[in-house]
Amino acid sequence: MENPEICNHIQEIKNLKLAKELVCEECIKIGSDWVHLRTCQTCGTTLCCDQSAHAHMTNHYHKMHHPVVISAEPGEKWLWCYKDEVFADYQ
Template sequence: MAEKLCNHLTAIEEIKTAEGRVCEECVKIGGRWLHLRTCQECGVTLCCDSSPNRHATAHFHETGHPVVASAEPGEQWLWCYEDEQFAEY
């Protein structure tokens, strides 16, 4: 039986996509990133937890914005930090 999606994921009506192919915070500090995630509340694109600076998770902790979408080409999924749930779209 499939797990019911959390309210944060079901509230997403339109997927925000990355404006560019960079982590905005890594660019500011001269850092590097592996994969990118786009915040579904404010649209900022930041690096994933496999990247040295983990800016997407830090953004969640700082702002409380719970849902990110993969900003990687060919990937269509969402992750809710608060409820630790994954959903494809």
Template sequence: MTAAVDPHLRFVRPVVPRTPNGCEECLVLGSPWVHLRLCLTCGHIGCCDSSPLRHARAHAHDVGHPIVQSFQPGEDWRWCYVDEQYV
């Protein structure tokens, strides 16, 4: 059986990280983060759900960009916030 393809993959674009030094919002606020996520629609860098402010999830819901990729060295997995699954 073949797994279904996530329909939100159509939002994935070639992107350049907007703030490669850290979470875009946390850098402004001076807030700490745990891990970083790269929005695959616009290049926004946000902090993960284990971080205090969860900016990657907020970005996905606020602007409708559903898929992120881990921005951690050595990781290349992708996550869809709409379907709450790896893609």
């Protein structure tokens, strides 16, 4: 993924961590629904997006400082770096 417009955090990812289950574990714990899911590329945790009521993945970033997520939604192939606010598609 060598591209000067893509941050180092994204460029360092060699193998994508995919969602093991298409659920937000934090939403399940509190009985909430979610809109979309994201999977952390540091630890593999899958949580809900910012459009969801609790924005668990953004909270995960602020707590754990894991910068890059991918969409866990079927058919979506993109990464987002919270730290650098950079978006990138992948094949």
